[in-house]
Amino acid sequence: xxxxxxxxxxxxxxxxxxxxxxxxxxxxxxxxxxxxxxxxxxxxxxxxxxxxxxxxxxxxxxxxxxxxxxxxxxxxxxxxxxxxxxxxxxxxxxxxxxxxxxxxxxxxxxxxxxxxxxxxxxxxxxxxxxxxxxxxxxxxxxxxxxxxxxxxxxxxxxxxxxxxxxxxxxxxxxxxxxxx
Numbered sequence: 001x002x003x004x005x006x007x008x009x010x011x012x013x014x015x016x017x018x019x020x021x022x023x024x025x026x027x028x029x030x031x032x033x034x035x036x037x038x039x040x041x042x043x044x045x046x047x048x049x050x051x052x053x054x055x056x057x058x059x060x061x062x063x064x065x066x067x068x069x070x071x072x073x074x075x076x077x078x079x080x081x082x083x084x085x086x087x088x089x090x091x092x093x094x095x096x097x098x099x100x101x102x103x104x105x106x107x108x109x110x111x112x113x114x115x116x117x118x119x120x121x122x123x124x125x126x127x128x129x130x131x132x133x134x135x136x137x138x139x140x141x142x143x144x145x146x147x148x149x150x151x152x153x154x155x156x157x158x159x160x161x162x163x164x165x166x167x168x169x170x171x172x173x174x175x176x177x178x179x180x
Contacts, residue, residue, distance in 0.1 A: 002060045005048050007049060042085070098116055100151070126145070127141065131165050
């Protein structure tokens with residue numbers, strides 16, 4: 001059940017959760033934080049360098065059963081139909097789910113984090129219309145599939161940020177319509 005994935009992230013990041021999907025090129029993890037399940041993360045297999053499945057994870061599993069979180073374990077049906085990262089992004093776009101996307105670049109030495117709406121899907125890349133950490137619309141970014149470290153969605157972080165930005169956008173649209 002619960003595992004800790006060790007990754008190739010420049011900062012040595014590790015991720016805890018329960019695997020809910022394994023495909024040829026990616027793994028889907030239901031994230032676990034503080035003994036609560038929170039969102040889904042899609043990792044290309046190339047970024048996973050190992051995992052831990054020891055006493056800490058066995059104890060976590062007991063707590064997840066005890067606190068009822070294990071009953072919240074969910075993966076969308078459509079995700080099981082995806083066989084590639086571009087297909088995952090296409091499904092997210094189709095469902096108007098705004099993901100967080102982290103990329104690793106500069107030969108694995110640096111990373112960047114983006115959050116926003118998927119605007120287009122191309123053969124080797126996709127475009128994400130993003131906002132900044134201070135809640136301002138930043139612009140359109142073209143991101144290459146081969147730089148993707150992880151895709152996150154349906155987490156509290158993504159859902160709260162996206163709801164805030166969508167409401168902010170609707171408020172701007174409402175005020176602009178009032179002026180005309």
